[in-house]
Amino acid sequence: MNRTLSDTFFPGSRSCPYFRVGIVLLALLCTPSDLPASQKRSGGGDELFENGGFEDGLNRWTPIDGGSGSTTIDVDSEIKASGKNALKLVRKSPRLFPPDGVEMKLDRQGQQRKLIIEYKVRTDDSARAVVSLVALSSDGVFLVATVDQPITSLRKFRRQKLSLAVPPDTERFVLSLAIQGQGTVWYDDLRLRRK
Numbered sequence: 707m708n709r710t711l712s713d714t715f716f717p718g719s720r721s722c723p724y725f726r727v728g729i730v731l732l733a734l735l736c737t738p739s740d741l742p743a744s745q746k747r748s749g750g751g752d753e754l755f756e757n758g759g760f761e762d763g764l765n766r767w768t769p770i771d772g773g774s775g776s777t778t779i780d781v782d783s784e785i786k787a788s789g790k791n792a793l794k795l796v797r798k799s800p801r802l803f804p805p806d807g808v809e810m811k812l813d814r815q816g817q818q819r820k821l822i823i824e825y826k827v828r829t830d831d832s833a834r835a836v837v838s839l840v841a842l843s844s845d846g847v848f849l850v851a852t853v854d855q856p857i858t859s860l861r862k863f864r865r866q867k868l869s870l871a872v873p874p875d876t877e878r879f880v881l882s883l884a885i886q887g888q889g890t891v892w893y894d895d896l897r898l899r900r901k
């Protein structure tokens with residue numbers, strides 16, 4: 707069962723009929739409540755996550771529901787891409803599912819048709835880093851999701867990019883930073899760009 711579910715998480719298996727099932731399961735983990743009143747913006751159409759660099763600890767990030775119960779979620783002031791902190795996820799379970807991590811709920815800002823998420827990630831041991839972005843309607847119905855390639859064996863921070871074509875009736879998004887397998891994953895420098 708785990709093997710089947712884990713396969714659905716690979717973007718390479720988008721043609722697999724189970725992929726959508728995996729995404730729906732992911733969306734079911736995302737609740738549309740407790741949305742922030744606003745997100746901090748920068749100029750030029752760019753939009754920054756508030757606390758996307760974890761300089762303010764875990765503020766605005768919440769644990770993903772339904773995890774393995776084997777993961778410690780904290781900030782790391784020793785290993786980071788920039789600033790004084792990065793997010794550090796330490797997972798003991800070697801199983802891939804259920805994934806652990808944190809998520810942030812974001813209101814849609816304007817009528818952009820595409821969102822680009824940029825982040826930096828580092829991994830250790832056999833842990834896998836998986837980032838996903840889910841679009842939800844105003845009543846919390848799952849619309850679409852994009853999932854980045856699982857990242858492993860990355861001893862230095864690397865910049866990654868993930869984009870999402872935004873359906874017209876999107877009201878909000880859920881961004882998830884997850885860990886699967888045993889080991890450590892660090893995330894830092896998250897940015898959101900609109901197109």
Ligand SMILES: [Ca+2]
Pocket residue numbers: 759760761786787788789790791792894895
């Ligand atoms: Ca940082």
